[in-house]
Amino acid sequence: MPNQVPSLRIALIGHGFMGAAHSQGWRVAPRFFDLPANPQMSLLVGRNAAGVEAAAETWGWAETATDWREAIQRDDIDVVDIVTPGNSHAEIAIAALEAGKHVLCEKPLANTLEEAAAMAAAAERASGKAQAMIGFTYRRVPAAAFARELVLSGAIGQVRQVRAAYLQDWLRDADAPLTWRLQKEHAGTGALGDLGAHAVDLSQFITGQKVTGVSGMLNTFVDQRPLAAGGSERGEVSVDDAALFTARFDGGAVGSFEATRMATGRKNSLRIEVSGSTGAISFDLENYNSLGFYDATAPGDRQGFANIMVTEPEHPYLSAWWPTGHALGYEHGFVHQAKDFVEAVAAGRQPLPSFADGHHVQRVLDGVVRSDQNNNAWVATD
Amino acid sequence: MPNQVPSLRIALIGHGFMGAAHSQGWRVAPRFFDLPANPQMSLLVGRNAAGVEAAAETWGWAETATDWREAIQRDDIDVVDIVTPGNSHAEIAIAALEAGKHVLCEKPLANTLEEAAAMAAAAERASGKAQAMIGFTYRRVPAAAFARELVLSGAIGQVRQVRAAYLQDWLRDADAPLTWRLQKEHAGTGALGDLGAHAVDLSQFITGQKVTGVSGMLNTFVDQRPLAAGGSERGEVSVDDAALFTARFDGGAVGSFEATRMATGRKNSLRIEVSGSTGAISFDLENYNSLGFYDATAPGDRQGFANIMVTEPEHPYLSAWWPTGHALGYEHGFVHQAKDFVEAVAAGRQPLPSFADGHHVQRVLDGVVRSDQNNNAWVATD
Amino acid sequence: MPNQVPSLRIALIGHGFMGAAHSQGWRVAPRFFDLPANPQMSLLVGRNAAGVEAAAETWGWAETATDWREAIQRDDIDVVDIVTPGNSHAEIAIAALEAGKHVLCEKPLANTLEEAAAMAAAAERASGKAQAMIGFTYRRVPAAAFARELVLSGAIGQVRQVRAAYLQDWLRDADAPLTWRLQKEHAGTGALGDLGAHAVDLSQFITGQKVTGVSGMLNTFVDQRPLAAGGSERGEVSVDDAALFTARFDGGAVGSFEATRMATGRKNSLRIEVSGSTGAISFDLENYNSLGFYDATAPGDRQGFANIMVTEPEHPYLSAWWPTGHALGYEHGFVHQAKDFVEAVAAGRQPLPSFADGHHVQRVLDGVVRSDQNNNAWVATD
């Protein structure tokens, strides 16, 4: 970690499991990448004083606070990194941007379209002074970033079809308790916002095309769950267990999407297959270090989906890491995110994905909700 | 082939590649299965005299004719097996049933919903005298039949989600010529009827649930194609290159469906994954001899999709074939179909899938077309 | 089956499960391939009159006999196809060749090296008048034949390493009964001769290199088994449960080999991976219709094992069968074997693999036995 580069003092707001992931990103990035600024783990913010102090000690944050406004007010904070639940994102992010802080905000941008729009507007106003980025971390999975490279380089020709699904199964059991993630007032939507947001963003990232409209349906398989684990009292699940939708993209492609936390046996399977006129790519987050690539321009008898180990120095982010063939994992996305964010901020460049990108994903998700409420009828999202 | 059983004299109408497959089914079934009746390859019918004679010699049919009515009129024909294009199915099948012949008719039942309805009605009228079956052969793939066994036995609990896709890529190349399969007047629809029909039937077969409604869209990526290979003159493609739809089933499940002949790199991938409350199955026709099965009741640290080689004597149809682990292939579905048909006919039992089943699949496909024409709005199909 | 070509009248000696496979080969080959001679299923020979008559009826053989000498003596038999246990091969095959019959003999060529040598000599003497072929049917699996094409075309460069294993598990259970296959006097060896023979032949076929020496070991895990299923009396297992050996090839490659019928969970996994200087191929019989191919001359970031569906018309044998992507299975190897045999015989050409090839494989297996008896020391096999 070179001394001669300037420091970038971070305040992290929130300390759930996402806080651990972001902390690891800030800690590790400067050890493997040659960064133009030096991230300092300065301030950890959480409402519970004891909890935040314990987390700060475990994760290595220098100071703590119990009110996020402190991070905004202090002059010695350059970046506000937000990992709180979605319904608090707008207030914090807008205040931070207005105070001239750079902002990294976890997805979803917000729980409502209105808040998301306000955040994108705030980012637009701050532009040039403070940068804002939304944390669709899966863009930083090397195999996903390489998929984009292949597609944008023309390796699969004209993009025609996207089949995207984000499948988990941790709500499979009908006796899993009713948490805030299953209540509309706290979470907005269920699998749609939690997982569908990733599927939409990553599909757009890989194809370079934007979703212009959707038709979809939401379904709740288990509509009552125990209020507490093992308890007999039950409350209503007010969000979707599964979201299924079809989409059109601005480049002419069509896509099918699915998001669910009840796909028994699928633990973290974010799958995206893109069919093009001369090739195809196939990605699955459960196979973190590989990418399927089909080249329809190869000799006819030698064509097949190649299982590319995305662990070569030529692949995105890989030259900083281990010898060929050595696996990376989930948290590396956060390391790469920290790197990309620092580089953009240091260069005075808009980091991607922007709040505008996040706002657009929110419009797509909102389109699905409205389509579901209107007999699956088509909803434009551009 | 025991002499003491009665003969079942077959007339095959049509001699394209499906004729080869059906011929192989009739030829091979009695060599491996102990059948209650002996199929005789009696009469092959085709409009071109020279063509049908050559095919009869190659495939081993005793006689030929150039008019299908001959098969209906002859007393020495017990079964009419129809493998002509879909627009001729209704006329032949109804005439055969009215003449008291048993009928095996390739899918799709017909190109129009009206014809399909008429065929189902004719089968209903003939019931007890003559049996009618539609050839959704993939029900006879051992892995698919075993998937149904697992699901119906409760091995995956309550069925919640179906993700079904039938992906091929032989129309990927925009210069592939315009054949009858790409013209609405001959084929009705494109990938929807050709491939989507299989996906719908097989999903229903495996889950034991019926589709009650759909919302969908059709898309044509290449709307002009050469009239002949290598030619410069082009004509209009009037059917879909891709069909995407969502569905609800009568048992409470939801499903996503896709059918396309432009999924680059996928050669014959009919994939069906079914998520249940306590397990899941995963089928892909490209892995003909295996089935994925996830048992969520196993110890938590030992759960995973098991890759079951469906080649054990306990598996459907397998006891008649080779030692454990020895692969079957595409044509075995036709052998099993011949066996099942002969057994049902000999027992005076309705063979499955019935014309009514075929008619219902047709209603689902028609629902997709109407939804596509109406902004993806929901269409009931029950 | 064109009438204008000459007939080739077959006598099949033996009617176990291999008889069913060979029968299917003779029956089906002329229905899909345009053969220069017409195989006639003329005579089925078995020692038990009732058994052989039932089999002939089931499989469609015109006549039966209870003494193989009848097949040799009859003028109206052109081909003797031998599927009896290995200890009878030499006598039958040599007599047939001396009588001017063409011979197809199942592997292993014989149980002893002496008999194998005598058979190869007899084939050499008959050469020009009668053709002799050994039935290493897996050479006719399209993916294996295509692997050879790739390797011999230079697609993987210089062949360096072979890793070959033939894994089954039907003897896993220590209570599986003691059959003739587990007794040295009947079977010669255990997994070595049964499965190792295939691994050696297929490795040599794919690489085009011959094994020049071996070092190996045999092991018996279960040395006593019930004389009958469920019985308490036990007899000694006198053959190997597993054979492991290393080898050198005449082109400079080295190889590791394993053969076992106790590889729990592997049903019929004949795996061969060949590493070359510029590429690699990976074959597994359990994935009958696909082949792995790695091209190290592709751009560095796009290399990966391609899963080639060996179901394209360009692939070996495939143009005779179904549309792209439609699976073949175990018995197709026997159909292809029948085709290749008929074509070679009709052309007066040596069909491959020859008895000399079979004799060489036997020398390799014998080398493993001798190495095992001598502390694993190296044994030359060329």
Place this chain on the structure above:
Amino acid sequence: MPNQVPSLRIALIGHGFMGAAHSQGWRVAPRFFDLPANPQMSLLVGRNAAGVEAAAETWGWAETATDWREAIQRDDIDVVDIVTPGNSHAEIAIAALEAGKHVLCEKPLANTLEEAAAMAAAAERASGKAQAMIGFTYRRVPAAAFARELVLSGAIGQVRQVRAAYLQDWLRDADAPLTWRLQKEHAGTGALGDLGAHAVDLSQFITGQKVTGVSGMLNTFVDQRPLAAGGSERGEVSVDDAALFTARFDGGAVGSFEATRMATGRKNSLRIEVSGSTGAISFDLENYNSLGFYDATAPGDRQGFANIMVTEPEHPYLSAWWPTGHALGYEHGFVHQAKDFVEAVAAGRQPLPSFADGHHVQRVLDGVVRSDQNNNAWVATD
């Protein structure tokens, strides 16, 4: 990182890529695991002053030195962590142990059997005062550790067969330059010591059985390589490109082993399949987060290799990390190694694998070399 626990002051000797991995292990372990002592990254040692200072800054070591003896002499160092080339291990490790420092030493323990023996003896003498561990990090891959759990719990019954291979391909190209790793005087052996050592250790770890004897061969495919990349002058390769051997284990199992850096297309494929009397496990380091498990006691029609995602909280090490289904990678093995080492040292317990374990692996490798020199004849290694 709790303040109340004692510190454990580390000196790292060496700063190649293994230094980066060990540094990451020490840095990250206390952030995710609740350790009984607090590892301090105190001193980094390297012969080149500028190089070691740059590395210390990048990796976060407090001080540097250019002579490893400084680490031994300083009172404020508790642990000596050795990642230098193998020919320096003995001198450093023995001196450190004699000075009462705990030692973690990268594999191979040493380049010669004599040095390895001396190290094991030194560890034995120091026992009780200072702990010594060898860094076979792959034991800390969760899927490998879980494989051991399964096997030792009896989940696969009696262990019968091991098939182990460590395949890489970075020496595939005959024009890759001649480095110290290809020269006997520096590296001892080639693929055998570099990769074979891991295959032997991990096989023994998973099965709980020790190798008692081997028979093997070494081979060099490219015996001359450029002295420098792109240069025309060539030098002799004096180590093996491939090592193939068979082995027997003290529990009655047999095994086949292969190690090579020329298995084209295999990047980091350490594969171990273990067949037992009632089940099997299948591990491949290229699929870092999953393990194959076959349970032969399941119902006959439901058996298959289950692809277990080893990412559940019940799995080894996983409860400290991310939600279910989220991938770990290569460096996590070093984090787990740091954790296990710290825990053992703090408890005054022998950390595993011990120097005696490392010495035994060395004896096995030496056995392969001697067998190769003596016509593959059997060599006892216990």
